Amino acid sequence: MTKKDLPCTISRLAALIAFLSVAFSLVPAAKAQTDEKIRDLIAAAGEAEDYPGSGYVSVLERTDVTVEETGLAHFRRYSIEKILTPKGALERSVMRFDYDPASNFISIERTRIFRASGEVENVDLSRVVDLFQPASMIYWGGRMKVLELPRLSVGDAVEIETYKKGFEIAYLDEGVTVGSESPDEERYVPPMRGHFYDVVHFRADHPIKEKRYDLHVPPGKPIRYRVYNGPLYSEQRFDDKGTHYSFWIYDSQPLPSEPRSAEASDVVPKLVVATLSSWQEKSRWFAAIHDTIYNDNEEIRQLVKKLVSGKKTDVEKVAALQHWAAQEIRYSGISMGKGEGYTHHPGKMTFADRCGVCKDKAGMLITLMRSAGYEAWPALTMAGARVEEVPADQFNHSVVAWKRPDGTYTMLDPTWVPYSTELWSSAEQEQHYVIGTPWGEDLMQIPYSPPEKHVLKVTSRASIDSVGNLRGSLRLEATNYMDQRLRRWLGTHKRDDLRAYLEGWLSAISPNVKVEKISIGDPLDFDTDFKCDIEYRVKRYAVAGAGTLDFASPAWKLGFSRLTPLLPAYSAVELEKRELPLFIWHTETFSCDEKVTLPAGMKIRGSMKSVSKEGEYASFSMERTQEGNKLINIGKVLIKRRTIPEESYLQFRAILEEAAAYATRRVIFEL
């Protein structure tokens, strides 16, 4: 991540305000508009040809939020969407509104269709159905209200008003009245009582003509906010009811759909707002709500004793405890009732259930560590995206901080390290986190982990006979994060399909490959280096001419192929250009050590040269030599960063393409 990625600052925003305070008075207050003015807005929004590739345009999206002293927030949303294409009409034929009956309530207040013909049709809201949400891996009882609209046509516009109150972190409670508003307002008050936060994106996958966010907070309740990733118009006002903030944008273009792009929150204009003054405050709260839940019991104590037995150092002991939490607590989340969604399950509960989500696995590890006498604290992080410095809740993941006697922290993540020899997965490098402690911690960041630490090495020994038949052996081994990848690929694949899976990898060498023997280490033996050995042959692999043979390196082909996952960055450069940063999670070194024995007397045609190239985000060095009748391919490709800014993508891609061209080029040998 470079400085260039960092968001725009309040000063940039402020520069707009003088001009925009004038503009603001011109902003149509849609809710108060007459139908005639709404029609004008719809007409002015344009047609399909103005938005190539989009099925609909959001004419106006307005969110009006009123925060009470308790932190309870009331969200009134108003939107008008104009249908541009028949496909867009089908895409928007059913609207879905998610909610959690225990922590928030949503009501669809009014829906109208402004027909292209000029008619206005009220949608019968008795058509709204209340259903369980689809769910996978996390089963906390989320629900949704679904509204099917009368058939839409191009030029129609859908006006929707909704009201929602509560907060977004889910927990379940007994006796919830599904679908209707609970008279008990307490249900909707956020767990961090008195506080409010929000993260609002101003760019989406569809075009938006105008988007507004109005926030009203009671007198005397200060907020911190900042705009990131681009400017927004803004205004601040106050009266005897409180302070009123407005943020808006015009003509927001749709976010391109690019594979492996950085998270939207890292690239779209966004507002981050919070009533918290600092991360320390959040840290103290997070520690306090977990004050009593990490108690052990005799069973856990016996387990801990067994796990640390024979381990000499603290790191070895903690690693053993984490391996157990990582491997034995499977990822599947069930609700414990009150507190679900934002608090860890008690360690004893997770120990009995042997399942949970990230926070529960973290809670299990803290319980094990505290039982073993280590100081461990719960922590929050955001996997795969930035956390901005405004202390709004921007986390999607819970982890563990081990406080060492010298006061430093070692971060642990039992969710991301199954099959790993790392204590912290390097796919989470450079991530921000906050540790929950009674004294309060600030926002911190995991350090960068260079590619030299994450090496995937292919050792290839092969021979080719005079008619081009290849017989070879491969050894795949890796370090740190790439070791985890290798262990997981081979350790979690269905056993009876493992051979076919590896045959698929080796089809990168040739579709005619015949795998003869496979030997795979124990992926759960963390005391032994993990290796995969494969013996194979390919009939007529090399083109055999009159006294010549030509072929490309089998080992390099395994890296520069979309048929294997060994150098995933290479599979990520299929697009010729990008508008969004490329995000590949981790750094890597792909290393090749190959010797191919040729028939006696064959010499490489032409001169041999080594090649190398250095770039900020990738580099490579490769050498091809001949020693006697052996062809030797040695080299490395380094993926240096996990985020490739869009402006550097072309250079990144060019380096990988150049490396691939050299590495997989057929080389001719002759007598």
Added chain:
Amino acid sequence: MKRVILSALFLAFVSIAVSMPEGAAGRARRGSQIDRDADAVVLYDSLAISMDNLGYITTRRHRAVVLYTDNAIGRYGDPRILFDSRREELRVKTARVHRKDGATVDTKANGINRTTPFGLDLAPDYAGWQETVVTHVGIEKGCTAELEYEIVDLEPRKNLSGLQVFSAEDPTRLRVVVVRLPQGQELTCCRANGAPEPERKGSCWTWTVRDLPGRTPYDGGSWEGEYFPSIAYSTASSLEESLFDAASKISEAGVPFASCKSAIDKVLEGVNSEEEKILSVQKLSLESVRSVRVPYGLLSSPPRTAQRIYDSGYASTLDRAVLLAAMLRTAGFEAEPVLVSLGRSFCRGAEPPEFFGSVVISVSSKEGGELFLDPLSPYSRDGFSMLSGKTLVRLGKELSIFEVPRVDPSANRSSMTIEISPCKDGRLAGHGRALLMGVFSPYYMVRSGLSLEKYAKEHIENLLGGAELKKFSVLSLERHRCEMEFEFEAALSDLAQDERAYLPFPLPFDAELSGIERVKLERSYIGDAIKLVPCNLEVSCTLEIPPGWKLVSLPQESSVKSGIGSAAVTVEARSDGKKIVRSELSIEQDIAEPSFYADLKALVSSFEGGLVVLERE
């Protein structure tokens, strides 16, 4: 009584398994060679379906699986149970883990969670179908996960029917299917591929299968009941009775409706032939709704009315068929839904509704005769040929069943002849001719809106690893025959002096649907069959070596023949120095079962691939 016996059997099995020092894992490993590397072993899997005197059906499933690996835990840890909440009630009876130390851990209420199936969230009409996820707690490697539930009808049914295939993803020790009927009621049973006869005691039929091997499914395009032991059963005494409800509901749902009339009139403006009108209405039907992939069987829920389908803007496969039939009828055509079997029938007129996995619409035109329209995709190939080997049931005024005859390989031919010679600027010039017959004819693709030139361009540009289409002409375009000529150029000159030119030997002009694309040459084994279309694929390439270049290598000559078909590559050196390489593949079967995979692979391997390698002199 039967249930008691089965439960006792299961409990005995589990109690033995968990009480032994090595637990069930040890038993499973010793029990069978095929279990040795299994992720999981299914100890017991029973399905008991009973119908009471009033016609209410209760379906009970009881399963116990030993879980050895994380892969197995991932697949069995959170089973999902699908049921139709509008007419069924789900009762989870047991969700329990038997741990290695003999302890049991029961799933509590918070581990039983109802969800809406993925894909139905934006299709509220179908969302009566729900999935309850049962989260097993206390799982450890080597434990046994036991699940027992029943789905109870809330309304009676006329018939009880079902179709079971005895295949398994994991080694299965014991699989039992039990059907229990009211006293005196009869069950028609059919079986195939070595499935056992049922054991009958009074009004109870029981099929028992032991030691099913596990295999990872592979999508070879064929229904697994064609090659694994299968049974079908029904209380209906005839096909008419079996399908009466479904047929009458489909018929009632697909009536013409007014609100699509103007859209139909618009697309038919200026269209003269009946065939084109039909295809235009089909295109409109496809564009009128979005597809919803429903998780239940084709006839498990009745269709909605065409009007409702159109108004909602979304449709399942069955609803798409109803909509298409209704729109064709609105346009004045006689449209008839036709049920299509999952595979070859083994029931001889006693097929249960579960045997039908898709539906097409039959409609006739003056020009093209009867067309079988797929409601899910534009009509692009001869529909009847595509249905080869399937059993069809016409849902007309009277039901009629018939089998689509197997295709004669000679009817489907994709043949390409090209001549390549040097031209100026170091390029290669080629001219060729393609003959596409039977399912390979692009006639209907063109009638459904595809540009023939675009079609040809896509195929020709793949030649020699990258060619440029220069000229193209159609000699004939008929329903079952298309012939075209083309010219193209390919570059040789941008290679470095010491580099060779590697020209992939051309593949057939169009081999889509032949089934050879489903063959993965690197795979040593595939556990499922591959669907094929009997056909002949031919490529003939005449090559004149460009001046300043010499030939290094040509594809190897070969000849392979097996029960699946034959393949041959021949090379001829002509006196004028030109080389002619001919590659031919003849597929004679419409399915390659797993035991014939090696034969099929050998054919494809022989036919495909090979390089023409040139280098500068």
